[in-house]
Amino acid sequence: MIKRQPREILVAGAGIAGLTAAIALADRGFPVRIFERAPELQEIGAGLQLSPNATRLLARLGVLDLLRESAVAPPAIVLRDARTLKALARVPLGAEAERRWAAPYLVVHRADLQAALLEAAQNCPCISLITGATVREVDLETSRVSVTVEIGGQVETFAGALLVGADGVWSELRTKGGLGSVARFSGQMAWRRTLPAGSPEVSWFPRDLSVNAFLHPGFHLVAYPLRGGSDINLVAFTKANGRVDESWSAEADPLSLRNALASTAPELALLAEDGTVWTPWPVCTVDSSTRWIRDRLVLIGDAAHALTPFAAQGAAMAIEDAVTLADVIGEVVGAANDAEVPNGLSISDTTRLHQALLAWETSRRTRIAAVRKRGAFNEFVWHASGPVALARNLVLRARPSQSLAADMDWLYGWEPGTSG
Numbered sequence: 001m002i003k004r005q006p007r008e009i010l011v012a013g014a015g016i017a018g019l020t021a022a023i024a025l026a027d028r029g030f031p032v033r034i035f036e037r038a039p040e041l042q043e044i045g046a047g048l049q050l051s052p053n054a055t056r057l058l059a060r061l062g063v064l065d066l067l068r069e070s071a072v073a074p075p076a077i078v079l080r081d082a083r084t085l086k087a088l089a090r091v092p093l094g095a096e097a098e099r100r101w102a103a104p105y106l107v108v109h110r111a112d113l114q115a116a117l118l119e120a121a122q123n124c125p126c127i128s129l130i131t132g133a134t135v136r137e138v139d140l141e142t143s144r145v146s147v148t149v150e151i152g153g154q155v156e157t158f159a160g161a162l163l164v165g166a167d168g169v170w171s172e173l174r175t176k177g178g179l180g181s182v183a184r185f186s187g188q189m190a191w192r193r194t195l196p197a198g199s200p201e202v203s204w205f206p207r208d209l210s211v212n213a214f215l216h217p218g219f220h221l222v223a224y225p226l227r228g229g230s231d232i233n234l235v236a237f238t239k240a241n242g243r244v245d246e247s248w249s250a251e252a253d254p255l256s257l258r259n260a261l262a263s264t265a266p267e268l269a270l271l272a273e274d275g276t277v278w279t280p281w282p283v284c285t286v287d288s289s290t291r292w293i294r295d296r297l298v299l300i301g302d303a304a305h306a307l308t309p310f311a312a313q314g315a316a317m318a319i320e321d322a323v324t325l326a327d328v329i330g331e332v333v334g335a336a337n338d339a340e341v342p343n344g345l346s347i348s349d350t351t352r353l354h355q356a357l358l359a360w361e362t363s364r365r366t367r368i369a370a371v372r373k374r375g376a377f378n379e380f381v382w383h384a385s386g387p388v389a390l391a392r393n394l395v396l397r398a399r400p401s402q403s404l405a406a407d408m409d410w411l412y413g414w415e416p417g418t419s420g
Helices: 016-027 052-060 094-101 110-122 172-176 255-262 266-272 314-333 347-382 386-398 401-406
Strands: 002-004 009-012 032-036 047-050 076-081 087-092 106-109 127-131 133-140 145-151 154-160 162-165 184-196 211-216 219-226 231-239 279-285 297-299
Touching (some): 009 016, 009 154, 016 110, 016 127, 016 314, 032 133, 047 110, 052 094, 052 314, 087 094, 087 386, 087 401, 106 110, 106 231, 110 127, 133 172, 145 162, 162 172, 231 255
Parallel strands (some): 009 032, 032 127, 076 211
Antiparallel strands (some): 047 106, 076 087, 145 154, 184 231, 184 279, 211 219
16 A cells, blocks of 8 residues: 655755755645664764754754754854964854854854754654665655655555655665766865864864864865863875775775875874774765656755765755755745645646756756865865965965955855855
């Protein structure tokens, strides 16, 4: 028997993109059913940065208040020379971020963000979450979509008005729907480590809770506080050897990290000495120029356009995708009532919905392309060597802090309905 509910929207994936989409859709009055492959949502991952374009939307959804206790609002982003540890530039955040962009800049543990999103979702009676649920088949129709899901060894079929694929960089829905391109290894490896703030290894770190980025030829390391300042999150980026695919396990030779840090300041080099444990993570991307929509299947977040982390916008773009998608759906079919929609969204709205989704995709693709370009620029500048690095340092030292902040207005000041 097919389980269907008029106007119900199905979401695959209970990560940042999927949970945000569910909350935003529920806020628009749609019942939502989330399928999550993992048997339970676990505390995994490390730190991430939430710029004002993301926190503005989380506030709108009522999630920001759930997150504030565990988040840190850094007073600045400080760019430093990894050899000397001297500051090259400072981008003011804290109260200045709220004044300039009308929303805070936060750093959080990924698990804390997911927990806040989960709490908000569980507080909404029209959202149901099924864990241990793997989508096996997808059947797309003009006026609805149905999915065959394996749950605890049993197979069930659910029908909905729309299917949102939020299942990450290795998205199965992208493959099943014949959408997008395959995930590709960027050639960069991220190395993550979290230390107690009182650890001797980070005792020299500035104590003002700023985000610090240490720049070096072919390499950079970012450090910032988590969980009220009790922990320090470290993430370093190096070039990697070999290929990476979906079957890759978290095993990588730490020699590349030690080599990268060897010519930096002694304080940084000690972070990767023999015996230290870093978690390697391959940086994979998905080409965002291909389609994200097929009939009533829509991809969002990493499933549609996984980015490199050099603009620190992965979570923010997932949140933007989710909220703007809910806005589009709500505006097109928000007036439909259940009597008119026995199998999904109003059949009369099918063409208009598809046109609206295509317009949404075009707008989001433009936005993602700009963010991807900024990430590539950051990678080039931060990893520069020789004369380019010298010129970079001179320019950064000469530019006023407010000028550096103004460079980010297009990104951090963005709101739904605006271009850029």
